[in-house]
Amino acid sequence: MEKIESKQFSAGTKLPSENELANRYGVTRMTARAALSKLEERGYIYSKQGKGRFLKEESMQIQLHLTGKVSFTEKMEQAGYDLETRLISCEKIGFEEKVYKLLNCEPIDHVYKVSRIRIIDGQPMAIHNSFVSEKMFPDIEKERTGISSMFAYYRKHGHTEFASSKTMLGISFPTSKEQQLLHCQSMVPLIIVENDCIDAATGEVLEHTRILYRSDKFKYDITM
Amino acid sequence: MEKIESKQFSAGTKLPSENELANRYGVTRMTARAALSKLEERGYIYSKQGKGRFLKEESMQIQLHLTGKVSFTEKMEQAGYDLETRLISCEKIGFEEKVYKLLNCEPIDHVYKVSRIRIIDGQPMAIHNSFVSEKMFPDIEKERTGISSMFAYYRKHGHTEFASSKTMLGISFPTSKEQQLLHCQSMVPLIIVENDCIDAATGEVLEHTRILYRSDKFKYDITM
DNA sequence: ACACAGCCACTTGGCAACAAGTTAGGATGA
DNA sequence: TCATCCTAACTTGTTGCCAAGTGGCTGTGT
Numbered sequence: 001m002e003k004i005e006s007k008q009f010s011a012g013t014k015l016p017s018e019n020e021l022a023n024r025y026g027v028t029r030m031t032a033r034a035a036l037s038k039l040e041e042r043g044y045i046y047s048k049q050g051k052g053r054f055l056k057e058e059s060m061q062i063q064l065h066l067t068g069k070v071s072f073t074e075k076m077e078q079a080g081y082d083l084e085t086r087l088i089s090c091e092k093i094g095f096e097e098k099v100y101k102l103l104n105c106e107p108i109d110h111v112y113k114v115s116r117i118r119i120i121d122g123q124p125m126a127i128h129n130s131f132v133s134e135k136m137f138p139d140i141e142k143e144r145t146g147i148s149s150m151f152a153y154y155r156k157h158g159h160t161e162f163a164s165s166k167t168m169l170g171i172s173f174p175t176s177k178e179q180q181l182l183h184c185q186s187m188v189p190l191i192i193v194e195n196d197c198i199d200a201a202t203g204e205v206l207e208h209t210r211i212l213y214r215s216d217k218f219k220y221d222i223t224m
Numbered sequence: 225m226e227k228i229e230s231k232q233f234s235a236g237t238k239l240p241s242e243n244e245l246a247n248r249y250g251v252t253r254m255t256a257r258a259a260l261s262k263l264e265e266r267g268y269i270y271s272k273q274g275k276g277r278f279l280k281e282e283s284m285q286i287q288l289h290l291t292g293k294v295s296f297t298e299k300m301e302q303a304g305y306d307l308e309t310r311l312i313s314c315e316k317i318g319f320e321e322k323v324y325k326l327l328n329c330e331p332i333d334h335v336y337k338v339s340r341i342r343i344i345d346g347q348p349m350a351i352h353n354s355f356v357s358e359k360m361f362p363d364i365e366k367e368r369t370g371i372s373s374m375f376a377y378y379r380k381h382g383h384t385e386f387a388s389s390k391t392m393l394g395i396s397f398p399t400s401k402e403q404q405l406l407h408c409q410s411m412v413p414l415i416i417v418e419n420d421c422i423d424a425a426t427g428e429v430l431e432h433t434r435i436l437y438r439s440d441k442f443k444y445d446i447t448m
Numbered sequence: 449a450c451a452c453a454g455c456c457a458c459t460t461g462g463c464a465a466c467a468a469g470t471t472a473g474g475a476t477g478a
Numbered sequence: 479t480c481a482t483c484c485t486a487a488c489t490t491g492t493t494g495c496c497a498a499g500t501g502g503c504t505g506t507g508t
Contacts, residue, residue, distance in 0.1 A: 001400065017488080017489060017490085018489080018490070019488090019489085028462080028463075029463090030462070030463070033490085033491095034261075037258075038265070038410065038411070041262070042397070047489095047490065047491095048469085048470085048489085048490080049468065049469050049470080049489075049490045049491060050468070050469030050470035050471080050488085050489050050490065050491095051469080051470060051471085051489065051490080052470095052488095052489060052490075053489095053490085066393070066446055067291060067446055067447075067448045164447075164448075165447075166445060166447045167445070167446050167447050168443055168444065168445055168446070169290070169443075169444040169445075169446050170439075170443055170444065171395065171413050171415065171439035171440070173266070176225065186262065187262070187411060189395050189413040189439070191395065193446075195447075215394075215395035215413070216395070219392055219393075219394060220392065220393040220394065221390065221391070221392055221393075222290055222291055222391050222392070222393050222417075222446050223291075223388075223389075223390045223391045223419075224291045224388075224391075224448060241458080241459060241460085242459080242460070243458090243459085252492080252493080253493095253494095254492075254493080257460090257461095271459095271460065271461090272459085272460075272499085272500085273459075273460045273461060273498065273499050273500085274458085274459050274460065274461095274498070274499030274500035274501085275459065275460080275499080275500060275501090276458095276459060276460075276500095277459095277460085
């Protein structure tokens with residue numbers, strides 16, 4: 001039904017009005033409205049009352065090697081992007097069986113969630129969540145505001161070599177909070193990548209990470 | 225706004241009616257309707273006029289190692305799933321610069337698109353598109369109906385060892401045709417994996433593949 | 449006591465009229 | 479001639495009412 005949009009014009013060109021689309025395709029205005037709303041929720045167009053609907057400019061897609069060992073920061077700086085990482089929150093979380101198990105924690109242990117947002121060329125692109133146990137890093141509560149790079153933080157605690165566990169990829173949609181942080185609509189899929197960071201020397205699990213990427217901003221390279 | 229659904233009941237439990245939701249959250253019925261429609265388009269719920277809205281049963285997610293070298297068929301049979309692959313179409317395509325370039329073809333050459341659907345335990349899960357040049361396989365037109373496994377077809381033509389090129393991953397939404405084939409709603413994201421299959425001996429590009437996975441049916445393992 | 453028809457309350461689906469914002473053009477007046 | 483205001487014709491946004499489908503309850507006749 002919304003095959004009209006596949007013609008893919010560019011820039012801020014104006015779309016036909018609801019009534020025009022309805023007449024042209026022999027449907028009611030409500031049907032045309034629903035189709036256009038879908039496009040709006042996917043982030044392809046925007047609408048202004050009294051004016052019309054317009055195509056958003058297509059933002060470039062950044063190529064990202066998902067399976068690599070290099071850190072996100074290094075990848076982006078190496079590719080010449082202006083990356084800023086901002087701390088959103090660092091809070092104790094309630095009991096989550098999955099995370100606790102991965103960190104070898106009991107229900108009475110405390111686990112912190114360190115949330116940071118990745119901003120590239122002024123655009124928020126991903127949310128990086130690190131789950132860290134207080135058991136492993138007792139000073140996490142005090143250090144909370146000063147954390148910029150997790151790797152730097154771990155090095156300060158004597159961990160030098162890192163390894164990665166099995167990494168899983170899934171798709172989800174942003175919560176309203178995540179929509180605000182990422183400046184995106186409710187129907188923009190997020191790519192969720194989860195794995196653990198392990199101290200290569202001792203085998204200890206340092207953190208569990210859950211990264212939420214805006215699926216429309218990246219082209220993911222998963223070559224082995 | 226649709227945070228109510230995150231409570232995640234299970235099975236075919238009935239949801240509160242539009243009016244009840246509207247009253248409870250102090251919004252209009254249209255707003256509640258819009259939120260519920262989103263959930264319906266994502267494939268989480270279904271609605272019956274006169275009865276109400278109900279949760280769909282959550283279908284299991286199949287774990288799939290995306291970066292592996294083993295073929296999809298082998299992966300699934302090894303894991304004990306009942307996999308059926310059905311040929312949808314095998315047609316000449318118009319000129320597409322990207323595909324033609326990858327296959328080392330000129331605009332006058334003919335390229336075929338072999339479309340097959342992967343059905344696991346009776347449920348359509350993925351669409352597998354192979355782009356093959358007539359230059360490389362002159363009998364493709366005649367063989368079109370008899371193709372079940374692409375690898376078997378290539379072996380018949382003397383190619384024995386295969387390699388894979390760079391593999392790219394992206395997200396998209398299904399066209400109405402793809403919705404029919406995959407039995408899914410319009411807002412179910414598809415994971416698109418693209419790469420080339422190369423004859424390891426000669427280095428020739430045999431095919432370009434574009435696989436469309438239903439994102440809600442798989443958990444993807446991208447461990448290196 | 450039981451069968452059945454009709455009615456009512458509830459559900460989702462759909463539509464039509466209205467509201468609100470924008471723009472362009474023409475009438476009016478200095 | 480030019481500035482200003484008003485109106486009309488568009489756009490999207492919102493509201494309310496009615497249609498259609500379902501199930502349960504009740505009254506009525508046998």
